[in-house]
Amino acid sequence: xxxxxARRPLLVxxxxxxxxxxxxIWLSFEATAPKATSARSAKSVNSxxxxxxxxxxxxxSAQGLILDDKQDISADARPxxxxxxxxxxxxLGELQDMKRMNPAVFDAASKRWNAQPRVKEIIAxxxxxxxxxxxxxxxxxxxxxxxxxxxxxxxxxxxxxxxEKSAREAAAGVK
Numbered sequence: 130x131x132x133x134x135a136r137r138p139l140l141v142x143x144x145x146x147x148x149x150x151x152x153x154i155w156l157s158f159e160a161t162a163p164k165a166t167s168a169r170s171a172k173s174v175n176s177x178x179x180x181x182x183x184x185x186x187x188x189x190s191a192q193g194l195i196l197d198d199k200q201d202i203s204a205d206a207r208p209x210x211x212x213x214x215x216x217x218x219x220x221l222g223e224l225q226d227m228k229r230m231n232p233a234v235f236d237a238a239s240k241r242w243n244a245q246p247r248v249k250e251i252i253a254x255x256x257x258x259x260x261x262x263x264x265x266x267x268x269x270x271x272x273x274x275x276x277x278x279x280x281x282x283x284x285x286x287x288x289x290x291x292x293e294k295s296a297r298e299a300a301a302g303v304k
Contacts, residue, residue: 209270213262213277220281227292231299238295242288251284 207215228235242248258273258280265273 209267209274212274216278216281223285234295234299235292238291242291251280255280
């Protein structure tokens with residue numbers, strides 16, 4: 130028992146050294162591990178030093194690219210029915226936005242807009258296109274879709290002009 134008590138400081142010293150070594154190893158792994166913090170370091174907006182460019186990889190070139198008509202991923206690659214619905218949905222959304230901004234001005238402007246001969250002509254063209262739409266194949270429908278978009282764009286432009294004119298008149302009358 131006396132031998133154990135005599136070796137006690139030696140054992141305690143070895144345990145302390147082991148704990149220090151374990152802590153050092155643990156801290157070194159923690160320092161190399163990626164941190165999952167969302168806080169960013171504070172940067173001044175008007176710093177005097179230019180940003181350091183990072184090397185991401187080799188610069189890309191358009192020389193190796195090949196255009197393929199069969200792999201069209203643009204919005205025009207959607208089916209004609211979907212494109213037509215999108216045109217109508219976006220047009221109705223713009224109409225609702227104009228009406229929400231000033232309902233009293235919009236109502237008066239829409240009545241004057243609806244009485245315009247060009248608007249009546251656009252509406253007649255749209256109705257004729259809608260009647261033909263049901264009997265056409267996809268290729269014919271795809272050819273008509275740009276015309277439909279142009280009709281909506283022109284009609285909404287005329288309505289927007291009329292609403293702005295009515296808003297100016299209303300503002301002039303208020304003053």
